[in-house]
Amino acid sequence: MKEIFILLVLFSGFLVLKADKTIMLFPKQSITDYMTLKPVAKTLRQITVCLRSYSELTRGHSLFSLAMQNLDNAFLIFPIPPNQISISINNEDIYFRVDPEVLDWKHTCVTWDSGTGLVQLWINGKRYPRRVSNSKTPLGPKISVILGQEQENFGGGFDQNQCFVGELSDVNMWDYVLPLKDIKSFLNECSTLCGNIYCWVGGSYTVKGKVLTLTHQSYHMGQCKST
Template identity: 60%
Template sequence: MKPLPILFVLLSGCFALTGQNILLFPKESVTDYVILKPTVEQALKQLTVCLRSYTDLHREHSLFSLATPGSDNAFLIFLQPPKSCNVYINQEEFIFEVDPEVLDWKQTCVAWDSETGLLQLWINGRRYPRRVTTSRSPIGPQMSLILGQEQDSFGGKFEAGQSFVGEMSDVNMWDHVLFTKTISNSYLYESGNIFSWTNGTKEIRGGVMALKN
C-alpha cells in the first residue's frame, strides 16, 4: 500500500522551529501562541511586515503583536471584522476601513517609516489610503513578537477574546519599506531580512500545530 502523506503536528509545549509552512491556531485561548525570534541589532527606523492568514472569526483578533518594554502596542496588526483593520505604532491607533472579509487566504502587509511617519497598509496587494503617525520614535531594539495573541504587557497578559483562531503562514519582516510593486506581487519579494518565515526561529506554545502543505 502506498503510504499516505503525513501532516507534521506539534502538540502542546514549547518547540523551536524553522521552515514550517502553516501554523494552525485551533481554539480560542490565552495559551496558544507563537513567539518569533527576529534578528534585530538596533532600533528599527523603518519596517515592513507581511503575512498570510485564513480564518472564519467574526470577532476582533490580533494577527501580529510587537511589544517593547515601554510599549505594549509598539507595532500591532489587529482586525475587527468585517471591515476594520487597526494598526498601532508606538501606542497610536489607526483604523483602516477595508473590504469585507471573505472566507479565503488573505495577505496583509504593513509598512512604516519613522522619519516621515508614513504608514501603509496593503491587503491582497491593494493599498489603502496612507496615514501619517505622530510618533517618530524608532521601535526596539528589545522586542517581543507574538503571533496569535495581543500583548497587554511585554511578552504576555493575553485575552482569549482577542486571540487568533485559524491558519497563518508566510510571516516575514524587513528593516526597510518594500516598494508597492513588490508588495502587490508577493512573488517578487524575498524572505524578510530580520525575520524569515523559511529560516527564522519560531517557538510554539500551547496547542498550536505546525503543518506541512
C-alpha cells in the same frame, strides 16, 4: 524530503524562496496558544511586516503583536471584521476601512517610516489610503514579537477575546519599507519573500500550547498549489 530551490534576487535586496510553505494552525480560543518569533535585534526606524492568514473570526483579533518593555502595542496589526483594521504604532491606534472579510486566504502587508510617520496598508495587493502616525519614535532594539495573541505587557498579558484562531503563514519582517512591486510579487507569484530581520523559511521561533505545524502540500493556500 523534497528538494528546496532557493533563488537569490540580488537586484531587489532580498531572497525569494521557492519552498514548501509551513502553515501554523491556531485551533481554538485561548490564552495558551501562541508563537514567539525571534527577529534580528536592532533599532527599527522603518518596518515592513507581511503575512498570510485564513480565519473565520468575526471579532477583533491580533494578527501580529510587537511589544517593547515599556510599550505593549509598539506595532500591532489588529483586524476588526467585517471591514476595519487597526494598526497601532507606539500605542497610537490608526484605523483603516477595508473591503469586507471573505472566507479565503488573505495577504496583508503593513509598512511604517518613523521619519515621516507614513503608514501604508495592503490587503490582497490593494493599497488603502495612506495614514500618518504622530509617533516618530523608532522601535527596539529589544522587542517581543508574538503571533496568535495580543501582548498587554512584554511577552504576556493575553486576553482570549483578542486571540487569533485560524491559520497563519509567510510572516516576514524587514527593517525598511518594502517596494510596491515586491509586495505585488509576493501576492501574484505565490513566493515567499524572505525578510531581512525575520524570514518565515528558517527563522527562529518557539511554539506554545496547541499550535499545530502543517505543510502546504496538504492545504490549499489561495492561488498557490503544490506541484
